[in-house]
Every structure is written in C-alpha cells, then in structure tokens.
Amino acid sequence: MSLEFNKIAAGVLAAALGAMVIGKVASALVHPSFPAKPAIEVKEDAPVAAVPGAAPAKAPAPTGTDAAAGKLAFDKKCSTCHKAEKGAANAVGPALFGVAGGKKAAVAAFAYSSGMTGKGGDWTDEDMNELLWKPASFVKGTKMAFAGLPNDKERGDVIAYLKSLK
Ligand code: HEC
Known part of the structure; x- marks a missing residue:
C-alpha cells in the first residue's frame, strides 16, 4: 500500500517536473521578440499636404506705425544685409533708401533673383507687408535669406521706417 503510494507520488512529482522543464524550453523556443523599429511607422504630426489650388496665406495687416x-x-x-542711409552702397541686399513706394527690383547694380525681377509693380504697403511677413513665400526663390517679421506691430513699424527714407 505504502509502496504503491510512493510510486504514485513519484509519478506525480516526475510529471510536475517534466511539465516545468517543458514549459521553460517551450517559452525559450517561442519567446516572442519584437523588432526594435516597427516596420510601418505612423507619424502623428505628419504635415498635411497643401490643398492644390488653395489660395496662399495672406499676411495679417500690420498694426505698428512707429518709424523710430x-x-x-x-x-x-x-542692417546685416541692407544699408538704408541716403547714397549708401548695396551690401548683401540692395540699398533701401527710397525703396518703399518705388518700383520693385529697381536699385542700380544689384543682382536680384529672377523671382524678384519677375514680381513687377511698385512696393506698395500691401506688397511690402507680404514681403516682410514671409519673404520666401512672397518671392519664389528669393535671395533674401530672412525668415520674416511675424510680429504685426514690429512689421508695421519697419514699414513706417522704410517709408520715412526719402
Ligand atoms: C540675410 C540678408 C538679408 C536680411 C537679413 C534682410 N534682407 Fe532684405 N533683401 C536681401 C536680398 C539678398 C534681397 C534681394 C532679394 C532678391 O533678389 O530676391 C533683399 C530684398 C529686399 C527688398 C526689396 C528691395 C528692392 O529693391 O526691390 C526689401 C524692401 C527688403 N529686402 C527689406 C528688408 C527688411 C526690411 C529686412 C529686415 C526686416 C530685410 N530686408 C532683411 C537680403 C536680406
């Protein structure tokens, strides 16, 4: 009786051990591993493609009028690129005395981009506002490597200053 019990107990023990070993081996064999980089990356802030034919954004109206x-x-x-005093020479950018209100791309001996020479017309307040808001979007391929003046007060003040140069 007790021998029979021992046999059964040993059998149960062996079975339990076997199950543990099999469990370890199995988990080692089929342990799932994930690639460090997902095959498809979902970018959350991917830029929304511009709607073709949509009107380009317009500069907000300037609010500043303080030339000083x-x-x-x-x-x-x-002033790193432009001189503004009367009779000043061109620098990286054309001399700006008298430019406001005058013809675009008309400063003598300055090699403008074709985008600027192709613009045409005068530097009205509206066009000056657009240029100074975002130079590269107002003049395609402009040589003016300047991000723009996003502040409506400051942009207006600068326009007032340019208009005082005459
Ligand atoms: C990194 C140099 C640089 C900076 C900074 C810069 N500009 Fe210019 N700017 C240029 C160049 C170069 C051109 C000629 C652009 C072209 O031909 O496309 C130009 C063109 C212009 C024109 C048109 C001139 C014309 O004869 O029709 C105006 C007006 C002007 N800039 C005003 C400004 C004002 C105001 C600022 C400051 C808020 C400024 N720029 C900052 C380089 C610069």
Missing part, C-alpha cells in the same frame, strides 16, 4: 521703433528693429534684423 522701426529703425531700431531694422538696425537689429535687417
């Missing part, structure tokens, strides 16, 4: 504040902003942000 405009000169300070000009000295900080534009």
